[in-house]
Amino acid sequence: xxxxxxxxxxxxxxxxxxxxxxxxxxxxxxxxxxxxxxxxxxxxxxxxxxxxxxxxxxxxxxxxxxxxxxxxxxxxxxxxxxxxxxxxxxxxxxxxxxxxxxxxxxxxxxxxxxxxxxxxxxxxxxxxxxxxxxxxxxxxxxxxxxxxxxxxxxxxxxxxxxxxxxxxxxxxxxxxxxxxxxxxxxxxxxxxxxxxxxxxxxxxxxxxxxxxxxxxxxxxxxxxxxxxxxxxxxxxxxxxxxxxxxxxxxxxxxxxxxxxxxxxxxxxxxxxxxxxxxxxxxxxxxxxxxxxxxxxxxxxxxxxxxxxxxxxxxxxxxxxxxxxxxxxxxxxxxxxxxxxxxxxxxxxxxxxxxxxxxxxxxxxxxxxxxxxxxxxxxxxxxxxxxxxxxxxxxxxxxxxxxxxxxxxxxxxxxxxxxxxxxxxxxxxxxxxxxxxxxxxxxxxxxxxxxxxxxxxx
Amino acid sequence: xxxxxxxxxxxxxxxxxxxxxxxxxxxxxxxxxxxxxxxxxxxxxxxxxxxxxxxxxxxxxxxxxxxxxxxxxxxxxxxxxxxxxxxxxxxxxxxxxxxxxxxxxxxxxxxxxxxxxxxxxxxxxxxxxxxxxxxxxxxxxxxxxxxxxxxxxxxxxxxxxxxxxxxxxxxxxxxxxxxxxxxxxxxxxxxxxxxxxxxxxxxxxxxxxxxxxxxxxxxxxxxxxxxxxxxxxxxxxxxxxxxxxxxxxxxxxxxxxxxxxx
Numbered sequence: 001x002x003x004x005x006x007x008x009x010x011x012x013x014x015x016x017x018x019x020x021x022x023x024x025x026x027x028x029x030x031x032x033x034x035x036x037x038x039x040x041x042x043x044x045x046x047x048x049x050x051x052x053x054x055x056x057x058x059x060x061x062x063x064x065x066x067x068x069x070x071x072x073x074x075x076x077x078x079x080x081x082x083x084x085x086x087x088x089x090x091x092x093x094x095x096x097x098x099x100x101x102x103x104x105x106x107x108x109x110x111x112x113x114x115x116x117x118x119x120x121x122x123x124x125x126x127x128x129x130x131x132x133x134x135x136x137x138x139x140x141x142x143x144x145x146x147x148x149x150x151x152x153x154x155x156x157x158x159x160x161x162x163x164x165x166x167x168x169x170x171x172x173x174x175x176x177x178x179x180x181x182x183x184x185x186x187x188x189x190x191x192x193x194x195x196x197x198x199x200x201x202x203x204x205x206x207x208x209x210x211x212x213x214x215x216x217x218x219x220x221x222x223x224x225x226x227x228x229x230x231x232x233x234x235x236x237x238x239x240x241x242x243x244x245x246x247x248x249x250x251x252x253x254x255x256x257x258x259x260x261x262x263x264x265x266x267x268x269x270x271x272x273x274x275x276x277x278x279x280x281x282x283x284x285x286x287x288x289x290x291x292x293x294x295x296x297x298x299x300x301x302x303x304x305x306x307x308x309x310x311x312x313x314x315x316x317x318x319x320x321x322x323x324x325x326x327x328x329x330x331x332x333x334x335x336x337x338x339x340x341x342x343x344x345x346x347x348x349x350x351x352x353x354x355x356x357x358x359x360x361x362x363x364x365x366x367x368x369x370x371x372x373x374x375x376x377x378x379x380x381x382x383x384x385x386x387x388x389x390x391x392x393x394x395x396x397x398x399x400x401x402x403x404x405x406x407x408x409x410x411x412x413x414x415x416x417x418x419x420x421x422x423x424x425x426x427x428x429x430x431x432x433x434x435x436x437x438x439x440x441x442x443x444x445x446x447x448x449x450x451x452x453x454x455x456x457x
Numbered sequence: 458x459x460x461x462x463x464x465x466x467x468x469x470x471x472x473x474x475x476x477x478x479x480x481x482x483x484x485x486x487x488x489x490x491x492x493x494x495x496x497x498x499x500x501x502x503x504x505x506x507x508x509x510x511x512x513x514x515x516x517x518x519x520x521x522x523x524x525x526x527x528x529x530x531x532x533x534x535x536x537x538x539x540x541x542x543x544x545x546x547x548x549x550x551x552x553x554x555x556x557x558x559x560x561x562x563x564x565x566x567x568x569x570x571x572x573x574x575x576x577x578x579x580x581x582x583x584x585x586x587x588x589x590x591x592x593x594x595x596x597x598x599x600x601x602x603x604x605x606x607x608x609x610x611x612x613x614x615x616x617x618x619x620x621x622x623x624x625x626x627x628x629x630x631x632x633x634x635x636x637x638x639x640x641x642x643x644x645x646x647x648x649x650x651x652x653x654x655x656x657x658x659x660x661x662x663x664x665x666x667x668x669x670x671x672x673x674x675x676x677x678x679x680x681x682x683x684x685x686x687x688x689x690x691x692x693x694x695x696x697x698x699x700x701x702x703x704x705x706x707x708x709x710x711x712x713x714x715x716x717x718x719x
Contacts, residue, residue: 021609024661028611028680029513029690048550085551085566123569127715133706135715144570174568188712190705233711239560260573262559265631268575322577324653324685388686392514421520421546456547 049084054452061446065349065436069359071109072444078106085123093130099123099142101163101176117214120163123179133188140222142179143197145231145245146272146316147258150381150401151334151374153274153314154256156229156247157199159371160208160221167428167450168410169399170381173372180222192234192241199227207292208366225250233258245274251284252277252309271317278312281338281375285367286360295359312337318381326388332381339368339377340439342405349437376439378404393418401440408434408441419453426452487600487621491637493644495593497667498676499537503529507544507697513690522549525717529703534558535596536629538708542716553713558629564713571710576631594637597630598623608638610647611663611680616640618647632659646676658684 056079060072081103088096099122106115125139142161146152150170161177182199199222206212206220226249233243245256254276262268278284289296318332340348348364351357368375383399390396395416402409412430419425428450434441485493510522523545528537536558543552551566561578564571594600603620610616616638623635636650646664653659661684666677675698683689706712 024682025609025611025613027516027682027687027690028663029516029518029692046550048547050548129715132704133712142569144568146570147573171568174570175565186711188706188709188715191709193706193709193711195711262561262573262575264575265559266575266577268573270573320573320575320578322575324577324657328578392686392688422548424548 044089045086047084047086048456049082050454050456052079052081052083052452052454054079054081054450056448056450058445058449059447061432061442061444063436064444065442066351066358066361068362068444076108080104094126094128096126097123099179116211118212119215120178121217122163122177125179135184135186135188137182137184137186140179140181141184142177143182143184143199143229144174145243145256145258147260147270148272148316148318148332148334149320149330149383150332150379150399151272151314151316151336153272153316153336154245154258155372156227156245156249156254156256156274159373162370162372167412167430167448168401169412169414169428178218178222180227181219182227192232194232195230197227197229197231199223201226205288205292208288208363208370209293247274247276251279266322268320269318270320271315273313273315275311275313277309278338279309280312280344281336281368281371281373282340282344282364284338285364285371288367289360289363293363296363314338326386328383328385328387330381330383334374334379334381336374336377336379339374340405341377345376345405345437345439349442376403376405380404403434403439406434406438406441408432408438410440410443422456424454424456426450426454487602487619488595490602490619490639490644491598491600491621491623492595494637494639494646495595497644498646498664499528499593500675501700503701503703505697505699505701505703506695509694509696511692511694513692515688516690520546522546527701527703527707527716529708530593531557534629536593540703540707540713540716553716555708555710555713557708562710562713564710566714569714571713592631594623594635597625597627598635599626600637603636605641608648611665616647617642660684 056075056077058075058077060075064072081101083101084099086098088098090096101120101122103118103120104115105118106113108114121140123140123142125137125141128136130136143157144152144155145157146155152158157180158177161179162173163176163178180199181202182197184195184197186193186195202223203219205224206218212218212221228248230246231243233241235241239261240259243258245254245258247254247256254274256272256274258270258272260268260270279287286296313335314337315335316332318330320328320330322328348361351361365375380402381399382402383397385395385397387395396414397416398411398413400409400411410430410432412428415427417425428448430448430450432440432443432445432447436442505525505527508522508524508526510524511518512520512522522543525542525544527540527542530536531538538558539554539556541554541556543549543554553564555562555564555571556576559576561574561576562571563574600621600623603622606618606620607615608618608620618638618640621637621639623637625633632651633654633656634652636652637646638648639645640647645667648664649662651659651662661682663680663682664676664678665680668675668677675695677695679693679695681691681693683691707716
């Protein structure tokens with residue numbers, strides 16, 4: 001037997017092709033090593049849930065040209081949450097979808113401890129499909145549009161919807177938000193699709209500074225105005241299928257467009273545009289503040305001075321490139337005409353000198369943040385993601401958001417590791433860098449460190 | 458007598474030459490072999506199946522994916538378009554992928570949005586290996602026969618194969634070159650090596666097991682050896698095969714959120 005094996009090995013080494021073949025066959029694992037089949041059951045109800053535990057430590061900036069109206073001390077925040085989605089197939093043509101997050105948040109400034117429970121009903125809708133490619137949906141639905149990564153001008157339903165987020169990562173913001181109560185009809189056909197969405201007013205707008213009750217549905221955030229969206233795309237020719245959007249809300253009519261195109265097998269370019277007759281973002285914030293907040297007497301003057309509307313453009317153009325080594329690189333340029341210009345920033349830094357102005361000034365920034373709009377007029381987004389980096393199941397990523405006007409930046413480094421098929425760990429360091437009189441350099445938080453684990457079941 | 462013998466010899470030689478010439482004309486070309494083999498891997502122009510994919514790292518099973526795949530030939534290109542719905546594990550359930558030539562969209566239920574991705578972008582580890590199976594090689598590659606030889610299949614059985622060399626002939630071809638072994642007689646694919654433009658070998662596929670279906674013979678299992686990271690192996694088992702009428706509208710990106718859950 002030994003002689004036989006020795007002879008076979010000698011034969012293999014004398015024939016490189018045969019040795020190569022033998023080596024390939026030796027790498028095939030036996031079937032007995034396979035885990036049990038994990039195909040999901042044919043039940044009419046399917047549910048996916050995960051428990052997340054997140055801890056954040058934030059380090060405040062020592063010197064702020066425009067101090068915060070309240071305290072700005074170091075904080076430790078903890079989130080424990082259960083995120084669930086349930087799909088219930090009611091019949092061959094209808095189903096019900098539910099998406100919910102229940103969280104317990106504890107916050108400490110190293111002296112006092114506050115904690116709060118909160119339930120966010122993210123989605124709850126009924127879908128009926130009278131024919132295989134036409135759909136009628138009714139209920140709370142997350143409506144997302146846009147092909148950009150950091151900024152989505154055509155994502156008309158994004159404002160005021162974020163749900164308990166630590167990170168400023170744009171992709172995380174898309175995954176954690178409240179839907180709006182709406183009705184939508186959609187027809188998908190050979191070559192394209194068309195849809196119409198209507199979200200009615202259900203409640204007066206909620207003040208941004210107000211903390212919602214534990215089981216408040218947040219209708220004052222998601223349904224404080226009537227909104228109508230018409231959307232269509234059509235395959236005009238090979239790999240050219242523009243998507244056109246027409247949107248109406250209480251500010252008036254808006255138009256939008258999304259385009260993507262592949263270049264070779266590794267690159268994808270994309271462009272997104274939206275425009276409409278709008279006030280500047282700061283003026284919209286002041287008007288919203290006047291409508292909802294009791295502390296806005298002087299803002300009446302500001303609003304009167306700056307309430308003219310004009311056609312404002314928003315755009316995002318970028319490229320995504322995947323290398324042979326599983327590294328994905330994204331570069332994106334964002335333009336938000338209604339955002340702060342360098343002159344607006346100078347005004348902002350000079351106005352924050354009295355207690356009243358501080359509150360107003362920081363309100364403008366909070367409004368832009370919850371409206372998910374860039375604060376400045378121009379920014380560059382760069383992202384790098386490396387899967388199976390160094391060791392298997394480890395992903396390393398970073399992104400940088402650069403304010404073109406003042407060269408300040410938000411920098412985030414992230415590490416994700418799969419501990420088991422159900423358990424994942426995540427570690428993030430986020431830093432706002434720049435001069436004192438700059439967009440990110442004036443952010444009250446200098447550094448955030450976030451650690452989390454998630455268990456899927 | 459002498460004349461009779463001469464004519465008999467001449468007739469035999471003439472008939473032999475005819476037979477050889479006839480045999481030469483009916484022996485399949487390399488392109489025919491690949492085309493027939495494509496039809497055996499995917500005997501139906503439109504079907505749905507369950508792909509259970511097990512990933513091995515250093516010989517140990519580390520993860521299992523369960524995917525429902527809807528496939529349909531695009532009459533314009535002759536290539537399959539694929540809709541992939543992730544059924545398991547829990548973290549990935551509900552995700553969906555549309556592959557229409559080089560146009561690919563990926564839907565994640567957590568964001569509720571579809572993003573455009575490039576064919577190179579790897580999704581969920583070895584899931585991108587799915588393309589090895591539903592590609593019609595005869596459409597995008599020019600084939601030539603290198604040799605006829607005996608090779609061992611994944612079960613260590615010797616098989617007499619055509620050894621073919623396939624060179625990309627269309628922009629949609631993901632690989633620059635493919636070495637392909639097809640069993641003579643049955644036209645069953647046995648093994649393939651896939652190369653990048655740089656000449657680097659990217660993956661090796663062993664095709665294993667064929668079952669008889671109403672529409673013809675179909676592939677049961679494939680084993681993919683990752684040559685970029687040689688510690689990785691993926692075993693794909695195809696089951697629940699059913700011919701299915703798939704509406705054209707399903708191959709629109711807007712359809713991804715509506716794909717059947719099962």
